[in-house]
Amino acid sequence: MDQDQDRKADQNPRPAAPCWCKCDRCxxxxxxxxxxxxxxxxxxxxxxxxxxxxxxxxxxxxxAVLPYRDPLTLLDRVWTAALHHCAYQQFISWRFGSPPAGCHPAVPSCCIQRIREEYPSPDGRYRGFRPVRTTVTMQGSANGEP
Incomplete structure (x- = not known):
């Protein structure tokens, strides 16, 4: 770890890791x-x-990856948010490959925290991941429809 990262860590002390954390960074x-x-x-x-x-x-x-994933992200005001979300997608691709459509693998808390440290929200607010809810009817399920 270089000195800049050491200073960054000192300026933003981490809260105590929760009981479910095994790496001490969640x-x-x-x-x-x-x-x-x-x-x-x-x-x-x-x-x-x-x-x-x-x-x-x-x-x-x-x-380099972002224009391929989202070619319309060109405005500076959304660039940091786009980098932030692209980093999540990179983690998922690295660890899980390409998930099937509608499947959203969970990103560990420690990784989310590290991405937020590197690409912080300008207002310091994060909404977290909210999957799109879909409804499946019993009739549709019985017919083999998704």
Whole structure:
């Protein structure tokens, strides 16, 4: 870790890790689907790995990928938010491949926190992931329809 990252960490002390965290880098979450750590047992955090930095956080990579994922993101005021969301997509692609349509793998709390540190919201507010709810009728399910 270089000195700039050390200073950044000192300026933004992390709250105590919740009991479900195994890497000591997760932050408390109120929703059960947000209570996910990168590890099943104690150990180093994936968000501190060199691959995480290269594949998820590296700005030149995100700036190269973004026009392919969202060609209309050209305005500076939405650029940081676009980089933020692109970093989430990069993590999912790296760890899970291309998920099927309508499938949204959960990103661990520690990784979300690290992405937010690197690409913060200008107003400091985050809405979290909200999946689109779909309704399935019993008749449609019986007929094999999604």
């Amino acid at each position: 932050v408390p979450a109120s929703l059960p689907q947000e209570q996910l750590c990168c590890r099943r047992s104690s150990g180093g955090c994936i968000s501190s790995s060199p691959l995480f930095h290269q594949l998820v956080l590296r700005r030149p990579l995100l700036e």
